[in-house]
Amino acid sequence: VNTISQNDLAQLIAWLKKYPRLTMDAEARRFEQAWSRWLGVKYSVMCNSGASANLLMYAALDSARRSGQRKVVVPASGWPTDIAPAIQFGWKPIMCESDPVTFGLDMDFLEKIIKRERPETVVVVHVLGVPTDMTRLQKLQRRYGFNIIEDCCASHGSRHQGELVGTFGLISVFSFYYGHHMSTVEGGILCTNDEQIYHQLLMLRSHGWLKDLPPAKARRIMRQHGVDPFHAPFTFVIPGFNLRPTEISARMGQIQLRQLPATIRRRVANHRLYQQELQGAVGFAPGIKGDLISSISFCGVAESTRQRQRFVRALHRQRIDTRIFTAGNLGRHPFWTDRYPVFKAPQADKLYRGGFFLPNNQSLGRADILHICDVIKKTL
């Protein structure tokens, strides 16, 4: 994948030659503002990876005292760093089965968990770009009341019923790792419309100090704690981290963001072509009618592990990249089974046993996708 092109690097180098400041400053703010405009949210906070954004989303709920009894529903099919902070911070993670249409949260399964456990937080992963059923989730939210956190790390530009993913949750997070829709080499961002959460994120990202806060908010905290201006920049309000991006990443983010609409169009078209060509040949998440899938990779599901092995061998022979489907069922990985019972769930297990990736990225065109589909169909 040429996520970062020669031209992007040339632009970055031209900027570097001006000997700019490299630690987080105005470039990061500019990127955050541009990202907020693109997504249609009030606030964005850039950090150094999607996994760091996952860490910060939990920390922000704790820090804002909005985590209640700290029960959180996490998806079986997603990414480990959506769950790891729950373990690290001592929350109670409750795993949810995957839905056959979206591979995201199974809403019937989720409702049973909610009735039993009354969690305060539900973490959604739009799996590989396929939007989770946010309409049903919001219905459940209205009935039972909980925070929705959206992980959009692999779904930049996907839409549920016309609305961009990342605009439904109290907090949403995106990754800018190299192979994603756009890249800052390493990088991530958290988005919210909630001012309290925004302020917590600004402090948590930088040691827990107050100097990144908007000045009026910082002054209020200074008055509250009797802090004078000399002490203020290094007054530590909450226990924090250092998960800041560099100006280099933020500058690259601005360069990449300009290309994002074209990237999304290509990824959406490639994904549609995969769906058309592989209908009836392998399983996949059809997605909800009317949703737009801007995928990071196309996920095929073989009918057995044996059939998957045949696909993998055929793809490798043609030098086509493939791997297991994200993590399949996270409830079967040691980080989970060392602490909790194995999560046995038919749909998540199906993904674990049969799921595999087919490439989708902006440098692939129609002919490439048709060739890849041909390899699969000839292996049936």
Ligand SMILES: Cc1ncc(COP(=O)(O)O)c(C=O)c1O
């Ligand atoms: C759903 C999801 N969340 C979080 C991450 C972590 O992002 P990063 O690699 O930027 O740390 C990934 C990485 O692929 C992901 O797919």
